Amino acid sequence: MGVSYHHCLQATYVSPHMALPYQRLYVNIDHVATLRQARRGSTPDPVAAATVCERAGADGITAHLREDRRHIQDDDITRLAATVTTLLNLECAITDDMLRLAETLRPAQVTLVPERREEITTEGGLDVVRHETAVRAAVTRLKQVGIRTSLFIDPDEAAVRLSQAVGADAIELHTGTYAHHPGSAAPLQALRSAAALGAALGLAVHAGHGLSVDNVGPVAAIPEIEELNIGHAIVGRAIFIGLDAAVREVREAMDEAREADRF
Numbered sequence: 001m002g003v004s005y006h007h008c009l010q011a012t013y014v015s016p017h018m019a020l021p022y023q024r025l026y027v028n029i030d031h032v033a034t035l036r037q038a039r040r041g042s043t044p045d046p047v048a049a050a051t052v053c054e055r056a057g058a059d060g061i062t063a064h065l066r067e068d069r070r071h072i073q074d075d076d077i078t079r080l081a082a083t084v085t086t087l088l089n090l091e092c093a094i095t096d097d098m099l100r101l102a103e104t105l106r107p108a109q110v111t112l113v114p115e116r117r118e119e120i121t122t123e124g125g126l127d128v129v130r131h132e133t134a135v136r137a138a139v140t141r142l143k144q145v146g147i148r149t150s151l152f153i154d155p156d157e158a159a160v161r162l163s164q165a166v167g168a169d170a171i172e173l174h175t176g177t178y179a180h181h182p183g184s185a186a187p188l189q190a191l192r193s194a195a196a197l198g199a200a201l202g203l204a205v206h207a208g209h210g211l212s213v214d215n216v217g218p219v220a221a222i223p224e225i226e227e228l229n230i231g232h233a234i235v236g237r238a239i240f241i242g243l244d245a246a247v248r249e250v251r252e253a254m255d256e257a258r259e260a261d262r263f
């Protein structure tokens with residue numbers, strides 16, 4: 001598989017005169033459900049929020065059905081599958097129940113994530129090395145019914161290579177370390193290297209976690225990243241400026257980053 005890290009970085013040089021390809025924004029609406037679940041009622045409805053996001057320019061909707069059902073519920077996923085007019089990205093752990101649900105509802109994309117009940121949010125990438133057999137089996141199962149598969153991984157060379165080896169269509173690079181260490185160069189460099197390697201291996205490259213209008217620029221500017229998944233910051237910002245404006249604001253920041261210094 002003769003693609004070296006060095007080779008990738010050289011091979012993916014993008015001329016400043018070339019515009020970067022359009023980058024998709026998928027909005028994660030989990031935390032609309034978090035607010036609803038605070039009262040166990042019916043509002044605010046994440047499915048209605050998804051429609052607002054789509055009207056504001058979201059290219060897709062992401063929802064994470066956690067095993068503990070702390071925010072998104074099964075019924076939300078069923079309704080999203082029926083109403084999303086863009087593309088639905090179902091995030092889930094590798095369990096038989098989740099894979100069966102995906103096979104039934106057929107979202108456009110499934111992003112496989114690690115899940116620990118005690119965590120506050122998805123705290124690290126999927127350990128593809130340790131769980132290779134299970135990840136390969138899940139990817140195979142989803143691909144058999146035509147679902148695009150993405151693996152949420154840390155920006156790590158071995159994880160990128162193994163993601164390709166198990167047959168995933170895409171990787172989503174965990175941007176948490178980048179987001180939690182503002183001003184530190186190493187996490188951004190790790191994302192750049194992993195994105196370049198993933199693209200060189202033929203994987204679609206996505207990224208997400210902890211991104212906001214304030215820190216999205218440098219990640220959005222990574223040429224190979226074709227999709228960002230952003231949730232908490234958009235839903236939080238919506239409290240102050242509304243959901244429509246919060247989506248548009250991030251979209252603009254992404255576009256600016258991909259156009260910066262290019263003409």
Ligand code: PXP
Nearest residue numbers: 122152208209210229230231232
């Ligand atoms: N991508 C994945 C795989 C996630 O698990 C999450 C968090 O649910 C996100 C993106 C979005 O992260 P945030 O809510 O911090 O924007």
